[in-house]
Amino acid sequence: MAMEMRDLPKKETKDQMLTIVQAVNDGMRTLLETDDRIMLLGEDIGKNGGVFRATEGLQEVFGADRVVDTPLSEAGIIGASVGLAVNGFKPIAEIQFLGFIYPAYEQVMTHVSRLRMRTMGRYTVPMVIRAPYGAGVRAPEIHSDSVEALFTHMPGIKVVCPSTPYDAKGLLIAAAEDPDPVLMLEPMRSYRAKREEVPSGRYTVEIGKGKRVKEGTDITLIAWGAMMPVVEKAAEQAEKSGISCDVIDLRTLYPLDRDLIAESVQKTGRAVIVHEAHFTGGLGNDIVSMINDTSFLYLRAPIERVTGFDVPVPFFALEEHFLPTPARVVQAIEKAVHF
Amino acid sequence: MTENRHKSIGLSDETAVEMYKTMLLARRLDERMWLLNRSGQIPFVISCQGQEAAQVGAAFALDRSKDYVLPYYRDMGVVLSFGMTAADIMLSGFAKAEDPNSGGRQMPGHFGQKKNRIVTGSSPVTTQVPHAVGIALAGKMEKKDLVTFVTFGEGSSNQGDFHEGANFAGVHKLPVIFMCENNKYAISVPVEKQLACEKVSDRAQGYGMPGFTINGNDPIEVYKYVKEAAERARRGEGPTLIETITYRLTAHSSDDDDRAYRSREEVEQAKSNDPILTFKAYLKDTGAMDEKMEKAIDAEITRQVDEATEYAESAPYAKPEDALTHVYAEEQ
Numbered sequence: 001m002a003m004e005m006r007d008l009p010k011k012e013t014k015d016q017m018l019t020i021v022q023a024v025n026d027g028m029r030t031l032l033e034t035d036d037r038i039m040l041l042g043e044d045i046g047k048n049g050g051v052f053r054a055t056e057g058l059q060e061v062f063g064a065d066r067v068v069d070t071p072l073s074e075a076g077i078i079g080a081s082v083g084l085a086v087n088g089f090k091p092i093a094e095i096q097f098l099g100f101i102y103p104a105y106e107q108v109m110t111h112v113s114r115l116r117m118r119t120m121g122r123y124t125v126p127m128v129i130r131a132p133y134g135a136g137v138r139a140p141e142i143h144s145d146s147v148e149a150l151f152t153h154m155p156g157i158k159v160v161c162p163s164t165p166y167d168a169k170g171l172l173i174a175a176a177e178d179p180d181p182v183l184m185l186e187p188m189r190s191y192r193a194k195r196e197e198v199p200s201g202r203y204t205v206e207i208g209k210g211k212r213v214k215e216g217t218d219i220t221l222i223a224w225g226a227m228m229p230v231v232e233k234a235a236e237q238a239e240k241s242g243i244s245c246d247v248i249d250l251r252t253l254y255p256l257d258r259d260l261i262a263e264s265v266q267k268t269g270r271a272v273i274v275h276e277a278h279f280t281g282g283l284g285n286d287i288v289s290m291i292n293d294t295s296f297l298y299l300r301a302p303i304e305r306v307t308g309f310d311v312p313v314p315f316f317a318l319e320e321h322f323l324p325t326p327a328r329v330v331q332a333i334e335k336a337v338h339f
Numbered sequence: 340m341t342e343n344r345h346k347s348i349g350l351s352d353e354t355a356v357e358m359y360k361t362m363l364l365a366r367r368l369d370e371r372m373w374l375l376n377r378s379g380q381i382p383f384v385i386s387c388q389g390q391e392a393a394q395v396g397a398a399f400a401l402d403r404s405k406d407y408v409l410p411y412y413r414d415m416g417v418v419l420s421f422g423m424t425a426a427d428i429m430l431s432g433f434a435k436a437e438d439p440n441s442g443g444r445q446m447p448g449h450f451g452q453k454k455n456r457i458v459t460g461s462s463p464v465t466t467q468v469p470h471a472v473g474i475a476l477a478g479k480m481e482k483k484d485l486v487t488f489v490t491f492g493e494g495s496s497n498q499g500d501f502h503e504g505a506n507f508a509g510v511h512k513l514p515v516i517f518m519c520e521n522n523k524y525a526i527s528v529p530v531e532k533q534l535a536c537e538k539v540s541d542r543a544q545g546y547g548m549p550g551f552t553i554n555g556n557d558p559i560e561v562y563k564y565v566k567e568a569a570e571r572a573r574r575g576e577g578p579t580l581i582e583t584i585t586y587r588l589t590a591h592s593s594d595d596d597d598r599a600y601r602s603r604e605e606v607e608q609a610k611s612n613d614p615i616l617t618f619k620a621y622l623k624d625t626g627a628m629d630e631k632m633e634k635a636i637d638a639e640i641t642r643q644v645d646e647a648t649e650y651a652e653s654a655p656y657a658k659p660e661d662a663l664t665h666v667y668a669e670e671q
């Protein structure tokens with residue numbers, strides 16, 4: 001993988017065939033090249049290029065001052081990034097796994113998300129926190145957490161979650177340009193799953209906008225990040241029994257794309273929401289509420305949710321039983337369609 | 340005649356008296372806020388009383404035109420030295436819209452004022468420490484010779500954020516001054532039940548920085564140590580941890596009753612070492628301030644506190660819809 005990345009042309013060609021993790025790397029490279037205020041901070045991100053190789057080669061090019069190997073200290077990483085942002089820099093902090101953010105959670109909840117409000121906009125925290133999240137790579141327990149709802153609940157921070165290489169780079173650059181702090185969840189399970197054309201240079205994907213990835217008429221499927229391939233596979237299977245699925249990749253988890261969700265559900269009258277996070281308190285509940293608020297009288301069946309269970313993500317031998325599968329999604333589709 | 344210690348470290352009589360005035364203003368504002376609280380006019384007070392010497396001594400040793408301060412909630416002496424006014428403090432006490440810290444959104448004592456490089460804090464203690472580190476890192480990146488100054492209590496030197504911030508600053512040799520105001524109690528729990536080591540400054544060794552424990556009741560001594568730490572920081576030699584030994588003369592806050600955990604004898608004993616009294620006596624003994632000046636300063640500060648109180652009392656509250664603003668960047 002490392003060699004492949006180094007062999008890729010960086011600027012010469014218009015498009016490159018990249019994986020998600022390479023697109024994230026390319027996004028950071030583009031930002032470092034075009035904005036002196038960008039700094040990267042994290043554990044093992046320098047010489048080692050990050051445990052997932054997301055920062056591969058960047059310290060070599062941009063130096064140890066801008067690509068900082070921090071002490072092993074998550075609150076220190078986020079706290080120091082707050083200070084950098086307050087003093088005019090745009091830090092991009094890597095948290096090695098989303099589950100490792102808990103020691104820094106206090107910093108995110110009481111400072112990152114609130115400094116603007118507390119100072120009436122005089123101090124702001126334009127920073128990006130990147131974190132690989134989710135199960136399915138045989139990583140144990142905490143390494144597999146998908147706790148986006150802990151962050152969508154707190155006003156003052158935005159949350160994005162790409163499922164494709166193109167969106168990964170575009171959302172990362174949009175996050176870095178955003179005047180507010182943004183948490184970018186990167187689906188580690190999909191990091192190297194597929195390649196697609198990614199433009200070189202700067203471009204953005206608008207924060208707050210979902211994307212319809214497949215047009216359909218009978219039922220709306222809503223998911224994001226690592227659940228997109230699961231949902232797309234389920235949609236293919238459902239098509240075989242004549243059920244036409246409208247598939248939405250939310251891409252941004254806060255603020256949600258209310259218009260896209262409402263427009264789709266008002267067309268299909270049915271919806272299945274899929275996330276790997278736990279059922280209780282999951283983001284699916286907010287989407288159900290949003291559909292009730294916008295589209296209740298269009299519904300032809302109760303809204304279905306396919307999610308992880310209300311247990312900590314189990315160790316690797318059992319994670320297939322924890323994660324939503326295409327089969328579970330198809331079951332939910334059929335339940336809604338035959339209601 | 341007492342030995343003139345301020346001149347020997349380069350402080351003029353005028354500056355020494357200015358320090359006294361700032362300490363006294365902090366004390367009188369704090370006392371007024373207690374009166375306002377006990378008469379039901381403001382909801383909450385958290386005091387600087389007893390710690391003004393450490394606060395003002397330190398702040399005067401910094402470059403007040405470019406350094407950043409990240410105070411903790413007792414640091415009225417620090418923020419007054421850095422340009423906050425009596426009216427600003429009172430507006431915050433009354434939680435009025437014009438409060439420069441947060442427009443009445445935060446507790447009094449959560450100081451923040453961008454124009455004076457006072458960086459806002461939060462209620463979980465010591466979480467501002469890594470911010471001081473980040474600001475110092477930004478300054479170093481831009482090759483500015485600014486210093487960041489962050490304070491906290493001895494109890495909160497147990498928090499992870501202190502250790503993570505101190506270690507980060509030590510590893511990267513950043514221009515940060517960590518100042519502990521050891522007032523001997525974290526609300527009710529005494530220092531011996533807070534620290535496994537003898538002194539907070541012992542912790543400096545673990546983070547590769549010099550650590551000092553000094554008399555926080557003496558603004559001249561605090562000035563001297565903070566000045567040296569600032570010079571060391573500006574030379575690129577990294578951070579310093581300074582522990583100032585003080586005493587909290589009031590209860591923890593207006594909602595606390597310290598009689599449950601401190602003897603009156605102990606508090607009375609501390610009051611005999613009140614830094615306002617001892618520094619005033621020192622200034623008079625050295626001839627820096629005479630009786631006439633003292634009276635004029637007293638009258639001037641009473642006038643300032645009265646005016647600030649009246650101004651803040653009659654200022655308007657924030658509108659309800661203001662609560663909906665500044666959560667995200669406003670639409671252009």
